[in-house]
Amino acid sequence: MNLHLARLCDIAQQHSRRIIGLMSGTSLDGLDVALCRLHGHGTTTRLELEQFATVPYTEEVRRRVRQVFAREQVSLEYLTLLHAWLGRLHADMILTCLQQWQVAAAEIDLIASHGQTVYHAPAHQHQQPDFTGIHATLQLGDADHLAVATSIITLSDFRQKHVAAGGEGAPLAAYGDYLLLSSATEERLLLNLGGIANFTYLPQAGADSTRAFSTDTGPGNTLLDAAVRAHHPTLSYDVDGLLAAAGQVHHDLLDELLRTSFFEAPLPKTTGPELFGPAYVQAARHRTGTLNLRLEDLLATLVELSAIGVAQAARLAFGPQPALAVYASGGGAHNPALMAALQRQLPACSFATTDALGIAPDAKEAILFAVLANEAVAGQPVSIGAGRQRVPAVSMGKISLPG
Numbered sequence: 001m002n003l004h005l006a007r008l009c010d011i012a013q014q015h016s017r018r019i020i021g022l023m024s025g026t027s028l029d030g031l032d033v034a035l036c037r038l039h040g041h042g043t044t045t046r047l048e049l050e051q052f053a054t055v056p057y058t059e060e061v062r063r064r065v066r067q068v069f070a071r072e073q074v075s076l077e078y079l080t081l082l083h084a085w086l087g088r089l090h091a092d093m094i095l096t097c098l099q100q101w102q103v104a105a106a107e108i109d110l111i112a113s114h115g116q117t118v119y120h121a122p123a124h125q126h127q128q129p130d131f132t133g134i135h136a137t138l139q140l141g142d143a144d145h146l147a148v149a150t151s152i153i154t155l156s157d158f159r160q161k162h163v164a165a166g167g168e169g170a171p172l173a174a175y176g177d178y179l180l181l182s183s184a185t186e187e188r189l190l191l192n193l194g195g196i197a198n199f200t201y202l203p204q205a206g207a208d209s210t211r212a213f214s215t216d217t218g219p220g221n222t223l224l225d226a227a228v229r230a231h232h233p234t235l236s237y238d239v240d241g242l243l244a245a246a247g248q249v250h251h252d253l254l255d256e257l258l259r260t261s262f263f264e265a266p267l268p269k270t271t272g273p274e275l276f277g278p279a280y281v282q283a284a285r286h287r288t289g290t291l292n293l294r295l296e297d298l299l300a301t302l303v304e305l306s307a308i309g310v311a312q313a314a315r316l317a318f319g320p321q322p323a324l325a326v327y328a329s330g331g332g333a334h335n336p337a338l339m340a341a342l343q344r345q346l347p348a349c350s351f352a353t354t355d356a357l358g359i360a361p362d363a364k365e366a367i368l369f370a371v372l373a374n375e376a377v378a379g380q381p382v383s384i385g386a387g388r389q390r391v392p393a394v395s396m397g398k399i400s401l402p403g
Ligand SMILES: Nc1ncnc2c1ncn2[C@@H]1O[C@H](COP(=O)(O)OP(=O)(O)OP(=O)(O)O)[C@@H](O)[C@H]1O
Pocket: 023, 024, 025, 026, 027, 028, 029, 192, 193, 194, 195, 196, 197, 220, 221, 224, 225, 236, 237, 238, 239, 240, 241, 329, 330, 331, 332, 334, 335, 336, 365
């Protein structure tokens, strides 16, 4: 038997596994690296987060990713090279983290690599007549590079199985949220405020996986970051939402931004910067004569838009006055202007961060991919949201062996 496969069988039979979860999302702020110890699997899964770091992307990394990011037309040569280069870059970032944490690669069982999303094309969003009804999504950073450079068995490309089984490839958060954060006593909304915002609904009877589901809700931080960068090339985001808090919502512009059909579309649904990008804001500003709007007012308007997207999705799912315990994660949970807008839009909900549930808000998405890898090797495929999501139980992730 191939020795690496024998090692994988051993890993699958251990009581606990040390798995590095990786996530690099739409904000292009860096690679989130979560060293997790996962005990058990399925509904008995227990997590210990041993280490966490966000290794920042340099401006040069961002420049290279942006050459293809959310663009309909790119150089195929550039894309090919970027796939290999990002794999090598992510491997180097992991090796640096392991060195800083004084953990040997041999002590790690698995890497769970999400890869860098560069294009997301659910059927409702792309306009390709040759591919009507086809969902597709693309993450770069080939995992063979991670496996070979680190000598750690690596699982990657989790979204493709979800697509193959009839889903849009996202959000996958429902699987890990359900296993780690369901409660028998509380109905929960796990709200992730990344570049794109999404939430997972966990019904009160924690064991009822058929009613759990996750959906994207629209923009999170992506439009805010782009607006800040356009005005201040050296600033990457509105730190603590101070600029947005100093602005006024421009209601004509907000109404125009809300006119896209995504907000009314039934749940679950996914989206990305392919729709919610600078061109969408620019077109709405053009139509409403707000090209000269102050940055503060633009940010206040975009903050309101993100919050209304979340509230609208919650109303579609739970009726006119949702009253749920909301636990926020992702970078937007650090933005008081965004959190205040959410509270205004959903006055009957209570708001906290996932810290209250013992999960660091910045680490949550990287942890979720470690959970998916844990399930792929040791668990049984979990069926989530059979009622709403109609995605069959599948295990996700492709396996790269180090040699
Ligand atoms: N102190 C802060 N004040 C305001 N905004 C913040 C703060 N800290 C982080 N952010 C926002 O969070 C963003 C990073 O969020 P996060 O790392 O969750 O995104 P991501 O993982 O790339 O997104 P996605 O979930 O869409 O993949 C930053 O670009 C910024 O907009």
